[in-house]
Amino acid sequence: MIVPDAKEKWSGRVNTVSIGATRAEGGTRGRTVTIGGGSGIPLLGFDGEMPHPPAIALDVVDTPPVDWPQPLAEIYGDVWSDPAAWARRVKELGADLVNLRLAGTHPDGGDRTPQQAVETVRAVLAAVDLPLIIWGCDVPAKDREVMPKVAEAARGENCLLGAATEGEYRTLAAAAQAYGHKLITLAPCDINKSKQVNILVSDTGFPLADVVIYPTTAALGYGMEYVYSILERGRLAALGGDRLMAQPVILDVGYEAWRSKEARSGDEAADAWGPAAARGPAWEAVTATDYLQAGADLLVLRHTKAVEVVRRVIQELFTAAAAAR
């Protein structure tokens, strides 16, 4: 029997996006991180290459989290009142990038000022030489005040700024473009809106080559398959030559996984569930590794054990596979 050749002829590929800038590039980072570039279905070596293995960012928040459960408090509790110290911790733990959340600027969550946000960003930039992802607080009126200042303070560092949405994209796109940063476009679990946001952002003059798509994230058991299929459809559109969908994808796995009751509940939850210390990291790791198979390019994580697992999977499935070819 002849095995049919399943290789597809693709006309497009995923963009490559580099985050961070070294001194030679006008920044102060120790290295840059490049994601994307996939030219076929993820992990089908015969179909295309994945020149850049997925990258891992670890969360740092500008204000001590009030809702992080015990397994995370054990890792970060001693540093989470100091974003600079926290950033040093995530570097020690092997992060490729720092994922800095300016949650403390939220009007109901501390209402930190734009100037305080700028100081936090400067402190993190000074503490570690990893590339930065920076998110606002998701309140458009406040983000419009904070993010341009933050973008200016980080000028030249080629950060990844989040997130532009269909209703709120002009200020962030302008700030990213003015100060030389990359941009996250967000459309919650809606691939058609995802394309629409990219059209709108492109209309402002922002280059689509500098965009990373955030389709939101759902944890295992909480609709993961919806986001998974959006990743699949987006990748197929990109490979089919749709340049408005050819952007690499970031997923916020740690945040979503640690919202699930399976990750949050303590040892008392149920005997059959196993100890909390293993359950939460497992929930995060399984969610992340599933998304790797759908073509996620950049994963934001939290727990060290999840990082270990995801690193190993990336090493075995991506790096080693690429070396073997």
Add this chain to the structure above:
Amino acid sequence: MMIFSERINGMYRDVRTAIAERDPTVIHDLLKVQLAGGADVIDINIGPTKGDAVGNFLWLAQTISQVCDKPLSVDSAKANLLLEVVPAVRRALPDTPLVINSCTAAADYMDKLVPLAVENGAGMIGLTMDQEGVPGNVEKRVECGATFLMRALEAGLPVENIYLDPIILPIHAAPKQQMNAVEAIRQLAMVSDPPPQFIIGLSNVSQKCPLHELLNRTFLVMCMAAGLTAAILDAADHDMIDALITAEVLLGKQLYSDDYLKAWKMQKGLA
């Protein structure tokens, strides 16, 4: 969908006069409008012009190449003329992709034109007819189309450079032939995997009809649903291009977004 511009055709008086007077401005102006509308390939046809046919073709090809490097579709029903014109255009424009428009499934036509396509690295449009003329039914169209396809494949033409044309006739003259052509596309699309391209000369359907634009775009969408991948049309007809884009979205060839018309134009560098 590959859009072949139909407008650079000596059947149009302005083009005919421009060829006779060697006036490039008329051609350039027409071309710019076609390119702005989304033309991918420029069909060139000298029509009933007088004088040296090869020279007229060559002038058109070179005049177009001053504005764009789009592929050219060399359009003539005369096989002997194509035998002269295609090598001449190839020599003048060595890097421009060419399509020979057209050949029939009659043996003497294929004997001349298939080797011509291979030698000049050109694609080919094969009409689903033979020496007996345009078939009045689906079956004979499919038979002719399959005959041409097999011959072109055997000669080594890549399948993506082979276009089958099921022959469109005017609605007022031959009202049953439109659906015969649609059905022929549907059936021929299953003859090979991957299938060849399918192309129609769209405006034939509406010849001498006052509502020609509406007829054109409606029929275009019907053919696209059956598997059409290319059409010779007037890219300046914006309603038609919008219908084409919309059909691509509904057929799942393009991902929907609220600004999908604009998205299509952005991808082509037109917006």
